[in-house]
Amino acid sequence: MASEGTLTSTDYITHHLTNLTFGRHPDGHWGFAHSAQEASEMGFMAIHVDSMFWSVFLGCIFCWLFKKMADKAHTGVPKGLLNFIEMVVDFVDGNVKDIFHGRNPLIAPMALTIFVWVFFMNLMDLIPVDVIPWIWQHISGNPHAFMKVVPSTDPNIALGMACAVFILMIFYSLKIKGPVGFIKELTLHPFSAKNPFVQVLFVPLNFFMEVLGLLAKPFSLGLRLFGNMYAGEMIFILIALMYNAGLILGIFGGFLQMGWAIFHILVITLQAFIFMVLTIVYLSQSHEDH
Amino acid sequence: MNINLTLFGQIITFAVFVWFCMRFVWPPIRSAMEEREKKMADGLEAADRASRDLELAKENIAEKLREAKAQAAEIIDQANKRANQLVEEAKQQAREEGSRIVNAAQAEVEQEYKRAREELRSKVSELSVIGAEKILQGSVDRSQHSEMLARLASEL
Numbered sequence: 001m002a003s004e005g006t007l008t009s010t011d012y013i014t015h016h017l018t019n020l021t022f023g024r025h026p027d028g029h030w031g032f033a034h035s036a037q038e039a040s041e042m043g044f045m046a047i048h049v050d051s052m053f054w055s056v057f058l059g060c061i062f063c064w065l066f067k068k069m070a071d072k073a074h075t076g077v078p079k080g081l082l083n084f085i086e087m088v089v090d091f092v093d094g095n096v097k098d099i100f101h102g103r104n105p106l107i108a109p110m111a112l113t114i115f116v117w118v119f120f121m122n123l124m125d126l127i128p129v130d131v132i133p134w135i136w137q138h139i140s141g142n143p144h145a146f147m148k149v150v151p152s153t154d155p156n157i158a159l160g161m162a163c164a165v166f167i168l169m170i171f172y173s174l175k176i177k178g179p180v181g182f183i184k185e186l187t188l189h190p191f192s193a194k195n196p197f198v199q200v201l202f203v204p205l206n207f208f209m210e211v212l213g214l215l216a217k218p219f220s221l222g223l224r225l226f227g228n229m230y231a232g233e234m235i236f237i238l239i240a241l242m243y244n245a246g247l248i249l250g251i252f253g254g255f256l257q258m259g260w261a262i263f264h265i266l267v268i269t270l271q272a273f274i275f276m277v278l279t280i281v282y283l284s285q286s287h288e289d290h
Numbered sequence: 291m292n293i294n295l296t297l298f299g300q301i302i303t304f305a306v307f308v309w310f311c312m313r314f315v316w317p318p319i320r321s322a323m324e325e326r327e328k329k330m331a332d333g334l335e336a337a338d339r340a341s342r343d344l345e346l347a348k349e350n351i352a353e354k355l356r357e358a359k360a361q362a363a364e365i366i367d368q369a370n371k372r373a374n375q376l377v378e379e380a381k382q383q384a385r386e387e388g389s390r391i392v393n394a395a396q397a398e399v400e401q402e403y404k405r406a407r408e409e410l411r412s413k414v415s416e417l418s419v420i421g422a423e424k425i426l427q428g429s430v431d432r433s434q435h436s437e438m439l440a441r442l443a444s445e446l
Contacts, residue, residue, distance in 0.1 A: 019296075021292075021294075023294065023295070039292060040292050042292070042294070043292070043294070044292075044293065044294050044295065045294065045295065046292065046294040046295060046296075047294060047295045047296050047299060048294070048296040051296055051300075052296060052299050052300070052303070055300060055303060056303055059303060059306075059307045062307065062311075063307060063310050063311070063314075063315070066311065066315040066319070067310075067314050067315055069319065070314060070315045070316075070318040070319045071318070073318050073319050073322035073323070074322060075322055075325045075326040075329055076326075078326075085319070086319065086323055089316075089319050089320065089323065090323065093320065105312065106308070106312060108316060108320075109308060109311040109312035109315065109316035110308045110311070110312070112311055112315070112316060113304075113307050113308045113311040117307060154296065155293065156292075156293060156294060156296035156297045156299075156300060157296065157300045159293070159297060160296065160297045160298070160299070160300025160301045160303075160304065161300060161301075161304050163297065163301055164300075164301045164304040164305060164308075167301070
């Protein structure tokens, strides 16, 4: 849709996979990147405006919706949307109670936030890939403006949440187990020996393995979400390419997109659920005192 | 695909939304739900209690009904007995009255009969005197023969 005739498939895909990036150009001044090349040259000092906008926007929708329902919540018979919201809350609460046995008032609200927010972010995937970029390009007046609407296909977003979870994991490990307990956990497992000399030999090995295991948790958590959503988005983009390839392929693509979207409803819900459950599991592990 | 400040942006956003949810969303919804669950449990318990009470009341009623029926049967029984007794008494009275009347009538008849015989006897003695006078062609002195006449009358 961003095309002006001479766009190739590669350009189309690249365009769809590039974020609207605001950051510091190599020459030192701040501004929007005008190509994928420029965006990557900005390095770390840049921000994906579209990802952040949609992420915050969807988070606000979550907060607004649930706050509204929280204000409406009463002890009588719940009706309509309130009923549904309560069902979601109950579902999350049930999962938290099953997995997390400690006492921490943060876990359940966080699990709810993650579940609904990630679900909303993933849900953006079901909007046909060109609709919002097309609207944005008309609003901004720039036919080449970038706009990536699914925040969870941005590794920054997925890994950002995973990092937040990781920070909480470290925080609660230190708080519950104490610094000594935490270090002990990292160094005295899985190999341990009665003989102190042998134990000393095991410590670096244990530490290496445990730290690796610890770091793998947020990475796998973030990358799983990102990978699944990115792949899904990519397939939508590839299907969208067929619309330019004639009537028959276009109609076929329409059916394909519908099929993939229906299947994707499962994927987005599942990914939101998995992210929530793993967060609870990881934090539950941080609360276990040996 | 670049890792950049967005990562930190997302961490901060995440923290804010989690805080918001923890502060304003979760507690009211959960407390409302828990309160409702409690109310429902109470309601169910009350319903249980009520149905138990109802059961008890039904048993009570059946018991009372049985008692009342037994009492009614007893009363009817007594009434029947009493009625039979009354009838028996009345019959007895009637029988007695009847026999009394019959006796009285018999006594009267007896009396009448005696009286009639007396009368007849006196008449016969008179007739026989008259007959004897006719036969003897003379008069019989009644005073003279009164003793004989009385003996004759008693023989009749």
